[in-house]
Each structure stands twice: as structure tokens, then as C-alpha cells.
Amino acid sequence: MAAPFRLYNTLTRRVEPFEPVKPGHVGIYCCGMTVYDDCHAGHARAFIIFDAFVRRLRARGWSVRFVRNYTDVDDKIIHRANERGEDPAALADRYVAAFARDAAALGLAPPDAEPRVTTSMDDIVAMIERLVGQGHAYAVDGNVWFAVRTAPRYGQLSGQAVDALGSSADPDSGKRDPLDFALWKSARAGDPSWPSPWGPGRPGWHIECSAMAARHLGETIDIHGGGLDLVFPHHENEVAQSECAHGARFSNWFMHNGLLTMPGGRKMGKSEGNAFTVVDLTAAWPAEAIRLYYLQNHYRSPLAWTPDSIAESLAMLDRLVEAREVASRMTGDGEAARLLTDLGADAAEVWRLGNAFEAAFHAALDDDFNTAAALGLAFELARAVNRFANHKRAAAVGAPVVAPALRALALLPPHLGLLQTDVGTWQAELAAKVLPRRGTSANAVDALVADRTAARNGRDWARADALRTELDALGIAVMDRDGHTTWRVRVT
RNA sequence: GGCGCCAUACCCAAGUGGUUAAGGGAGAGGUUUGCAAAACCUCCAUUCCCCGGUUCGAGUCCGGGUGGCGCCUCCA
Numbered sequence: 001m002a003a004p005f006r007l008y009n010t011l012t013r014r015v016e017p018f019e020p021v022k023p024g025h026v027g028i029y030c031c032g033m034t035v036y037d038d039c040h041a042g043h044a045r046a047f048i049i050f051d052a053f054v055r056r057l058r059a060r061g062w063s064v065r066f067v068r069n070y071t072d073v074d075d076k077i078i079h080r081a082n083e084r085g086e087d088p089a090a091l092a093d094r095y096v097a098a099f100a101r102d103a104a105a106l107g108l109a110p111p112d113a114e115p116r117v118t119t120s121m122d123d124i125v126a127m128i129e130r131l132v133g134q135g136h137a138y139a140v141d142g143n144v145w146f147a148v149r150t151a152p153r154y155g156q157l158s159g160q161a162v163d164a165l166g167s168s169a170d171p172d173s174g175k176r177d178p179l180d181f182a183l184w185k186s187a188r189a190g191d192p193s194w195p196s197p198w199g200p201g202r203p204g205w206h207i208e209c210s211a212m213a214a215r216h217l218g219e220t221i222d223i224h225g226g227g228l229d230l231v232f233p234h235h236e237n238e239v240a241q242s243e244c245a246h247g248a249r250f251s252n253w254f255m256h257n258g259l260l261t262m263p264g265g266r267k268m269g270k271s272e273g274n275a276f277t278v279v280d281l282t283a284a285w286p287a288e289a290i291r292l293y294y295l296q297n298h299y300r301s302p303l304a305w306t307p308d309s310i311a312e313s314l315a316m317l318d319r320l321v322e323a324r325e326v327a328s329r330m331t332g333d334g335e336a337a338r339l340l341t342d343l344g345a346d347a348a349e350v351w352r353l354g355n356a357f358e359a360a361f362h363a364a365l366d367d368d369f370n371t372a373a374a375l376g377l378a379f380e381l382a383r384a385v386n387r388f389a390n391h392k393r394a395a396a397v398g399a400p401v402v403a404p405a406l407r408a409l410a411l412l413p414p415h416l417g418l419l420q421t422d423v424g425t426w427q428a429e430l431a432a433k434v435l436p437r438r439g440t441s442a443n444a445v446d447a448l449v450a451d452r453t454a455a456r457n458g459r460d461w462a463r464a465d466a467l468r469t470e471l472d473a474l475g476i477a478v479m480d481r482d483g484h485t486t487w488r489v490r491v492t
Numbered sequence: 493g494g495c496g497c498c499a500u501a502c503c504c505a506a507g508u509g510g511u512u513a514a515g516g517g518a519g520a521g522g523u524u525u526g527c528a529a530a531a532c533c534u535c536c537a538u539u540c541c542c543c544g545g546u547u548c549g550a551g552u553c554c555g556g557g558u559g560g561c562g563c564c565u566c567c568a
Contacts, residue, residue: 046568164494227568312517376515477529
């Protein structure tokens with residue numbers, strides 16, 4: 001059982017020691033995709049952050065139940081389907097499949113449950129009936145509205161005072177108060193609809209999450225997550241509905257990730273016409289480079305997207321992978337204490353940092369999930385490994401000295417989902433994704449390298465250098481090491 | 493107008509009032525190398541947007557500016 005950690009809570013606007021309702025068990029609900037379009041880099045930030053966060057909780061010894069929904073009934077879906085002359089359900093199914101593909105490509109661990117609105121309709125209707133029965137909601141002409149002013153603490157999450165909220169109410173809606181929002185919308189001709197006590201219709205946007213969270217995690221959940229843009233109205237309304245319906249706290253923590261912004265300062269979004277889709281990103285770059293890009297930044301900070309972002313992250317990841325490879329190639333089984341005195345200060349330093357890593361790593365991640373600080377430690381360790389590796393005897397006898405460093409780096413896969421592949425797989429993925437953009441392929445590079453090796457064997461340095469120049473132009477770094485030649489894709 | 497967030501080097505970026513302000517990328521010089529690459533070493537913020545204040549001590553706390561951003565019923 002791990003120690004409690006500190007986590008920022010949007011409800012209190014403070015970093016607080018995290019305590020789940022049931023000791024050792026954590027229930028997390030995360031708002032997933034509204035499936036009317038492809039997942040973009042902004043969505044990916046949220047999904048990767050919560051994926052890493054859940055991995056971290058589990059690796060720390062918590063038992064976690066993680067639920068992420070699909071919103072597959074929604075006005076935007078209907079609108080998009082009508083534009084395309086497509087059946088809304090078919091369109092939603094198509095984008096559910098697209099998201100599943102993107103999630104797999106990003107290396108997201110599957111949630112414990114992925115409920116959909118269409119399969120949660122009974123729970124949704126039951127919850128609305130309950131709210132109507134309690135006087136928190138009322139039906140008008142087949143619509144059901146939530147009476148915002150009956151929710152005692154409305155505004156608690158977003159810090160909005162009820163009376164300060166503006167309204168854009170449609171005067172013909174039948175709402176008693178402009179702030180009231182829809183729990184159930186009556187079907188217009190051609191809309192997808194489900195039967196209900198108020199006639200055929202579909203759920204409003206917020207009630208689904210309240211119903212699904214209660215179904216899969218109980219009336220009080222530990223952490224509710226999502227993008228900062230969901231705080232109001234979505235999460236505020238979820239709180240109101242759930243707390244009125246259940247008479248219990250809805251979620252003890254709200255965890256919101258900062259948004260991705262574009263260079264012009266504008267938010268990334270399809271409506272802005274500036275979205276980078278995950279299908280394109282994952283085709284172009286190794287998934288872990290994308291993950292590292294997001295985890296280098298604190299999850300709550302706004303993050304400006306720049307074209308070089310992923311390339312830089314790839315260079316960083318490459319550095320960690322290479323350092324781990326260098327360390328893992330070392331052999332020897334001497335006594336560490338003896339080796340440290342023989343091998344000098346650099347050995348002592350990599351030993352020290354390796355042994356100190358775990359505590360510092362946990363301290364960083366326990367401090368409001370500070371992945372950037374935790375990764376900084378890994379880079380410090382990588383440099384110490386490389387510095388030690390420069391010693392003539394390190395490769396032959398250094399294994400015991402770098403053993404703590406390897407144990408330290410082995411924390412990255414379970415805790416953050418980084419460094420999950422071995423160096424061969426990594427380089428192959430990199431080559432397969434990056435080389436086509438440069439108009440070449442791994443096979444073509446192999447052939448050029450083979451030619452160069454032949455030239456070198458014949459001591460034809462001019463030809464060898466000409467081939468190096470050619471490879472260099474393709475962004476290939478060729479390394480002659482220990483009597484044989486290897487190559488890798490240069491990323492910056 | 494209401495609610496809130498942010499400002500650290502050429503770029504990205506961490507930073508719990510207290511030793512030399514993490515880490516990465518780019519750049520310059522060096523070691524190494526047939527030449528390279530990678531790696532390592534050195535250099536790259538006497539200073540944290542500005543002005544006040546609290547304090548023995550402020551990047552960190554408070555107040556006021558300036559600039560940027562988010563939400564205020566489409567949003568991850």
C-alpha cells in the first residue's frame with residue numbers, strides 16, 4: 001500500500017493529500033470522446049495524462065477502477081450525420097472504432113469500463129425520473145429540465161455565483177429559469193430516439209456521465225477527470241444532478257488537464273480548423289514520443305503546440321533509450337563496493353543517482369503528478385550512465401555499478417508508460433514512421449550502409465565519406481563502433 | 493462585465509521563502525574518431541514581465557500594473 005499523495009483538486013483550488021473513499025481503492029471517471037469526428041492532439045493530451053496517471057496509481061499499489069465513456073448520442077453527432085446523409089448511429093459507431101484505433105496507437109491502456117450512452121439508457125431514464133420525483137427537474141412538452149436553483153451548491157465547482165451566470169435561453173423552450181438545462185430532449189422528426197415516461201427523445205449532454213459514473217463506480221467517486229474546458233457547464237451540471245439525485249458527494253476530486261493551444265494562442269479544435277489528428281500523429285511518430293511530449297509538461301499548464309514539439313521529444317526519448325541500452329550492455333559481477341573504489345567518481349555518481357532515484361521519482365509524482373520533474377531525474381541519471389560508460393573498463397565490469405540505474409529506469413514503463421520497448425523495436429518503429437517522409441526506407445539505408453562498409457573495408461575513405469554524406473542528407477547517423485557499423489534515424 | 497489560470501535563457505520547461513535557479517532541445521568550443529556519429533567536458537538566466545510591500549531572507553507570499561490564455565450552456 002502506497003503512501004497518500006498530493007493532488008490538485010479543482011473543487012478546492014488547492015493541492016491536497018489524496019484520500020480515496022475506500023482505502024487502497026480508487027474509482028476514476030474520465031469524460032471520453034463525443035464520437036462525431038476524429039480524435040485530435042488536444043484530446044490526446046487528456047487521454048495520455050489520465051492513462052499515465054492511472055498507471056502510476058496502479059504501480060504505486062492502489063487498486064484502481066478506471067471508467068471512460070463514449071458519448072454516442074449527441075446533437076453534434078446528429079448534426080454531422082445529417083450533413084453527410086448518414087445514419088447517426090452508424091456515424092457514432094464508425095468514430096468509436098476510430099477512437100479505439102487511435103487509443104491503441106497511442107498506447108492507452110484499456111479502461112475497466114467504456115460505457116456508451118446507448119447502452120446506459122435505462123440508468124439515464126431512471127435517474128431523470130428520480131430527479132423529477134424529487135422536484136429537482138420538471139417536464140415540459142416532452143423535454144425535461146433540471147431546475148438549477150434547486151441545487152443547493154450550484155456553482156461550487158466552477159466558482160460561479162448562480163446570479164452572476166448569463167443566459168442564452170431560447171424563450172420558447174419552456175424552461176422556468178434561463179439557467180435550467182436539459183436532462184431529456186424530445187425527439188424531432190428523424191432524430192434518433194428512445195422511449196421514456198416523457199415520450200420519445202434522447203438524453204441531454206450532462207446526465208449520461210452522472211448515470212454512467214454511478215452505475216460503474218457508485219454514488220461517490222474518488223476522481224473525476226477531463227479537460228479544463230469541461231469544468232463549466234459539463235462537470236458543474238454533473239455535480240448538481242448527481243448530488244441532488246443521490247444526496248451524496250458526487251466526486252471528492254476533480255482533476256482537469258490544461259488545454260493545448262496553437263501558436264496564435266487559439267485553442268486547438270476542429271471548429272478552429274487547426275486540429276492535428278491522432279491518426280496522422282501516430283502514423284508519423286512513435287507513440288512514446290507523443291506521450292513524452294505531454295508528460296514533459298505539467299498536466300495543468302496550458303501547452304502551446306509547435307511544429308517541432310514531437311521531434312524534440314523524440315530526441316529526448318532517444319537519449320533515455322540509448323542510455324538504458326548502454327547500461328544494459330555492461331557485464332561483470334564484482335562487488336559493487338569494491339568497484340566503486342576502483343572506478344572512481346563517475347561510478348560513484350551513477351551508483352548514487354541510481355539508488356536515490358526511486359525516492360525522488362516518487363516524491364515528484366506524489367507532488368501533484370509532477371511528471372516533468374520526475375523526467376528531469378531520469379535525464380540526470382542518463383547523463384551519469386553515459387559518463388560512467390566512457391571509462392575503459394565500464395563495459396566489462398560495470399554491470400553492478402549501473403544495476404541501480406537500470407532498476408530506476410525500469411520504473412518508467414509501469415509508472416508513466418514510457419520506455420516500454422527495447423531498443424531494436426524502438427529503432428524499427430522510428431525508421432518505419434520517419435524514413436518514408438524522407439523518401440527512403442530501412443532497406444535502402446541498409447544497402448547504402450553496406451556499400452559504405454565495403455568501401456571502408458577496402459580503405460576507400462573517399463567513397464566511404466561520400467556515402468556518409470549521402471546518408472547524412474537522409475538524416476541517418478552512421479556509427480562505427482566496436483568493429484561493426486550501425487545506423488539510426490537522426491531526429492533533430 | 494463575472495469566475496479563474498499563466499508569465500523562468502534562443503526555444504520547451506521544473507522549481508516545497510533559505511546552499512552554485514532542475515532537465516531537455518538548439519548553438520559555440522573541446523575530448524574521442526581514418527572521417528564521422530553517439531557520448532562526455534566547457535560555455536550559454538548574478539537572475540525569474542514591471543512597480544511596490546511583508547520578511548533576516550522572495551522566482552516562490554501580498555498589493556497594483558502590463559501582457560497572454562481559458563470558461564461564462566459546442567468543447568479533452
